Each structure stands twice: as structure tokens, then as C-alpha cells.
Amino acid sequence: MFAMRKIRWGKYIFLMLVAGFVLVPMFATVLGGFKSLGELRTNPFGLPDVWEFEYYAQVFADGSIWLLMKNSLIIAFFSVLLTLIIGTMTAFTFSHIKFAGYKYIYNYFLIGMMFPAAAAILPLFLKIRDLGLLDSLSGVVIPQVAFGLGFSILLFRSFFEQLPSELFDAARVDGCSYIKFYWHVILPLSTPILATVGVFVLVASWNNYLLPLLVLNTEQQYPWTLGIMQYRGEYGIEWNRILAYVTVTITPAIVFFLFAQKYIVEGLTGGAVKG
């Protein structure tokens, strides 16, 4: 009994430590935007003595952030959309249609997962240039989708294969073609896994720095990750402004995560209980 309680406490402490690692910097960031520079130096983590709203106000007043956010949002939206559409369709094919050599093609997709984007910088740049996509948002979206595809196909396929095969038989007897089955049955049943993959792709896209840096040249096209570097260049030592800026830019990703979280939890435990 005593040992059990000890283990439980051990667990709590461990979880609190982990949560602390994530939450402390995050709160420090959010609160930092409300502090004066002097206070930030003496009291980096605590609540501000004096709440200063001007730094946040300035971030919003400087119109550039809206454009940056809009670009980030467009890139993220299309990355998520394309990854979900292409990923589910490909995974559906692999889980339901056995054609000659499908194993090789499947593994070919999965190899993409082991490939860090950073290692492919040069060939990627050349390819994007050859395709004439330099300095366009699609030049960022398409490689992001390509890199995310391996992992999403893996997740989608294992999810689809858990669906009972008699479901497909029943649907065929009812008159479903592959496409109709995909549309009427597979997709509605896949919301948990769609949300899971969607969040992963969105967060990765939202925080991507390297690829936009590589592809985009004009400021009109910059997402916030590039924008913040410029901002930092302007206000190099004014950390309170930068913290306020960071807070504003990561908010959409967090909001989306909270929204999708309920489905994700369902997705990770969904197959565990026979329903």
C-alpha cells in the first residue's frame, strides 16, 4: 500500500517536472510581454509588478504582423489540407487494393520519413528552382506536404486497417465503389486520426523556419517565423517586445491544438476498446 502510494507520488512529481519544462518558458513568454525591460531583467519568471500593455499594442499596431500571420496561415492551411487528402487517399489505396509491387511503393513513401529536410537543402532548392516555385507560397507548401506524407500515410494506413474488413464488404453489397466507400464510410470514421495528423502537420508548418528561408525572398511572402527574425533585427535588445510578438504568433497554433485535442485523445485510444 505504502509502496503504491510512493509510486503514485513519483508519477505526479515526474509529470509536474515535465509539464514545468513546457509551461514555465511559455508563461515567462506570455508575461514577459507585459514587463518593462528593467523588470524583465530582474524578474524574468514572476508576475509583472506593473502591467504594461504598450508592447502588445505595438505588435498589433505594426501592421506587418497581420500579413505575416496571413502567410503562415495560408501555408499551414494548404499543407494540412493537401497532406490529409493525399495521405488518406494513398493510405486507403495501400490498405485496400493489393496491386503488383505495392509493398515497394509503400516503403518508398516511408523512406521519406527518415529524411530530415535539413539534409536535403541543396537538392530541394534546385528542384524548387527548376519547378519555378521559388519565392511563392506553393514552393513552401509542396515540399512540406511531401515531407509530411510518409508519416501521415503510416498513421492513416494502420488506422484504416483496423477498420473491420466486413465493413467494406457490406458497403460493396450496398453498392459502394472504392471512391464512395472512401467518401461515405472511411472519411467520417477517421475524424480522430485526421485531427491527429492535422495537428502535427499544422504545428510543424506553423513553426517551420528553414524551408521558408530557403524558398522565399520577398517580404510580402514571409511567414511569421521569418518575420520575427526581422523584428528581432529591429528591436534586437528589446526582449519584452519580442516576447509579446512571439506570444501573439504562437496563439493560433495553440488554439487549434486545444480545439483538435478532444479528437486526438479519441484517436490515440480509439481502437483500444471493442465498441
Next chain:
Amino acid sequence: MASVEFKHIEKIYPGNVHTVKDFNLKINDGEFIVFLGPSGCGKSTTLRMLAGLEDISGGEILINNKVVNDLEPIERDIAMVFQSYALYPHMSVYQNIAFALKLAGLSKSEIEEKVRPVADMLQLTPLLDRKPRALSGGQRQRVAMGRAMVRTPEVFLFDEPLSNLDAKLRNSMRTEIKTLHKKIKKTTIYVTHDQVEAMTLADRIVILRDGKVEQVGTPREIYHSPANKFVAGFIGSPAMNFIPVELAKDEGWHVDIAGQKLNLLGDVDDNQTDTKATLGIRPCDIHITPDLLTNPLVIKGTVENLELLGSTIQLTSRLGDSQITVEAPSSHMVNEDEVTNFYIDESRLHLFSDQTGLSMYKPNAVLE
């Protein structure tokens, strides 16, 4: 109106698994056919080939005298009920039943017109808005049936539709299926490995083993005149007693069991050169009183084991070297270790060749 015909159907799965071998069967319009056989004998495979869910490796399947080998399931005018029901989990009961109609492009009002009576007939009307996970096993089963019925297909296929239900519900659903078939009179093929279901539902039973047809016949034929030793042993519970015997002839054919002569009063297949055979006697054809029997063979034996099953008792004893099971009404008084007389009904004997396993004897009084 739909007849179904299997002509020399073969199924070979990848990896050279020969699952169905030369399957031939003609099913008449409106008939209720049951495929019965042990697990893995190819019942589902045969059914799925008819449904169009599985490729046919050889032979032809005809529905209404039209070859359907290359048709999609939807073009074959069949409906199927699956063992796991395979309801769409994200759709309500109504949507589940209506799905096929929706795919067929019917209008909302047409769909409603067709779904309502089916739901009424299956007592699903109060449940139409529920999702499958909020239904009991029996209700899910009925939704699966509703989904099949709403399309008014020519042929109904059932793959072990009751095997997920508890015993009581299974009995009532069985009756329901029987009633439904009487009402709508559609050709039905029903797969099961439960012989009670087969005996009660079928117009004709098809007994399968290892992908081959062992016998096709009415429940009575199958029970009273099994074509071979496998069918004899498979049908009937408790299983038929098998006793190795030597076949001999003086005035007539007879066999010797436990030192006594048992006359074979019916027709023995004279073409058999083999004298080694297996005698088959059902447990209910060995009696412990001579009532109602004319001229039975009397054999003394010790009751080795006795079980009271309710209305009947089941006891084991010995006949020569073989153990036998006897079933008798529980009103009879016998005790374990008691020596008693067993009366064997000579008109209810079965005899199987040891070489071929085929039946080689027809008793005079065949009950058809």
C-alpha cells in the same frame, strides 16, 4: 424469382490454398438452403463468391440462368447479412438501412417510403435515430437484416448471422428468420455451423467438408439416411455410435456384435467386396426398455457413466470393444454400474464401408 446455380466452382487462394473443390448445386426459386460444415470448410468462401466479394477461380455461378462471374455485387441483385453485422458505426439505424437506397439515387421521400415498412416489420421504428453502438446485439442483428431487406433483392445471403447472440436470443431470431422467409419467399442461402439452425431452417441442407460437398438433402434425408460416415457423425447430438464390424452372409446379410448376430433386414450394397465396415447406431435408437420395438436385438451391458440432461438421460456403456452412448427418456430408472439390457432397433441401422466411407445399407423402413 431467382434460381441460383453453381457449376464446378473452384476457389484457390493465393499460396495455393485449395478451399473449394468442384462445388455443384442448383437452388430453386424461393428455396431456403443451408450450408453446414465444420469451421474452415469453405462455407463463407462459397457464399462470398456468390455475393461477388471473392474472385471465382474456376467454374460458373448463375443467377436466373445468367452467368454472374464478372458482375459487381450490386449488379447481382443480392443482399447479405454478415456475422459481425458490419453496420456503419457513424450512421443512425435509419441511415444504415437507407444507405443502399441513397447510393442508388432514390429521392428522400422514396427512401422514407421503403425504410418505414421494413423498420416496422423488424420492430426497429423506435430505434431509428440511434447509432449502432447504442443497440443491443439482437437489435443490431435486426438492423443488419433490415439493411438487406430494404433493397428487395432476389437472393438473400446470411453468413452465420446468429453466432454472436446468446442462446435464448438465437432461438427467437431463428424463428423470426423462418417467419420472414415464409412471408417474403425469397431464395435464401444461410451459412452456419450450428446443426440445430440448419435442421430447423432449411428446405435443403448442403453438408460441406474441406471444400467438397458431402451430401445435399432435406433435413430428414440428412438425418435418417446420411450418405457417408462423415455426415452421419456430424449430424445428430449426441453423435452417432460407430462400431467396427465384420460383414457376413448366410441366409441374409448380418454382422456380429458382442457375440450376437445382428440381421440386416434392408438392402446391403452387394457391390462392396470389402467385408470390413462400420456400423452406425444413433444414441436414441438404443433403448433401455423394449417398448414399441418389434423384435429388437437384446444386449447386456454395464452402465458406466450416467448424466441427467433434463428430459433425457445420456449414458455410456460398452458393446464389445467399443464404447457406446445411449439416450433415453429420464423417466427410466437405471443407475451407474448397473447391468441392464439394451434393445437395439434393427430398423434404424446404418452401415458404412471402411474403404470409401459411403453408406452401404438401406434399412427397409426408411423414414422420409
